[in-house]
Amino acid sequence: MSPQTIRVAQVATGNAGRLTLRQLIDDPRFDLVAVSTSTPDKVGRDAGELAGLAVTTGVTAVGDLAALIATRPDVVVYCAMGDTRPVEATHDVRRLLEAGIDVVGSAPGTLQYPWGTMPQKVIDKVEAAAQAGGASVYVTGVDPGFASDLVPLALASTCQRITQVKTYELADYATYDGAEVMFDLMGFGQPVDSTPLLFLPGVLAMAWGTTIRMTAAGLGIEVDEIVEHWEAAPAPEGYDIAAGRIEQGTIAALRFSISGLVDGHPAIVVEHVTRTRDDLRPDWARPAAGGGSYRVEITGEPSYVVDIVPSSEHGDHNHAAIVAACGRIVNAIPDVVAARPGILTTLDLPLPTGRGTYVGPGGR
Secondary structure, three states, rough: OOOEEEEEEEEEEOOOHHHHHHHHHOOOOEEEEEEEEOOOOOOOOHHHHHHHOOEEEEEEEOOOHHHOOOOOOOEEEEEEOOOOOOHHHHHHHHHHHHOOOOOEOOOOHHHOOOOOOOOOOHHHHHHHHHHHHHOEEEEEOOOEEOOOOOOHHHHOOOOOOOEEEEEOOOOEEEEOOOHHHHHHHOOOOOOOOOOOOOHHHOOOHHHHHHHHHHHHHHHHHOOOOOEEEEEEEEOOOEEOOOOOEOOOOEEEEEEEEEEEEEEEEEEEEEEEEEEOOOOOOOOOOOOOOOOOEEEEEEEEOOEEEEOOOEEEEOEOOHHHHHHHHHHHHHHOOOHHHHOOEEEEEEOOOOOOOOOHHHOOOOOO
């Protein structure tokens, strides 16, 4: 272990946490010292097993945050569910920050860029915890994350003028096995005339308002209003997906958008088209290739249409997108450790370059 090795701990080992854990074990920049889980049958199991690796690390999972904090990591990678438990996730982050531990993770999503989205009193409490502990927190991912903030802002830096920045996630989620997200949050398999949790008034604006406002800050503008839109398409017959069963007539495809208005004009737009079968709603936007892509459209001078198509040697586009989000999280750790205490955003960190990730043919 080199003197520069960063002591890290992992919170949660679900779809994302298992993949961040894999990199933390394999990547020589990090020394894994603890793992915590809320799943009782994972407690006591080796981190290598939980990551799906054929290695024994000697680090076994604990069942509570206090035990993890006691190992005194420099950084915690926090990948616990935040979409359905934002208050609990924010409380966890505050505990870690007060203990002097930096936090990099996927949740709670509102901390990606909380100003204007999260209540100011909550922001103040998180910031106070960070200052008290001399620690930093950075939340990111793919979308919200690099596909909807870093990439469009990089392209925007080449434009002479911009009328609109629009980003898309276009994906078939049939192979995504996150049942809580698919059924409880997004409402797949529910009656088409129901309103899933994600589409209750204000929820989309909270989830993606961070991206809208961060992009606006990067462009040097302020949005006056955020407008939400969503629509659903029914299943033509019953069929199974990785997360469970979609019955005939229930929600099988979704299209939703979040628009940041400036003087009534949609200046910054995020749109998602999520199908559970490729043939549903062919009139909606489609991925460029491979079952899923992220698209950036800039209207201006020059204008751009850029498609990002993730792939992986270990899975399909859904797996690859989670890997991308996890890589973004873990690779940000050295910059977060070096940064000032407080809430950090993509606008605060240096340009990420993938430093430390090259391994060459036959590498780890």
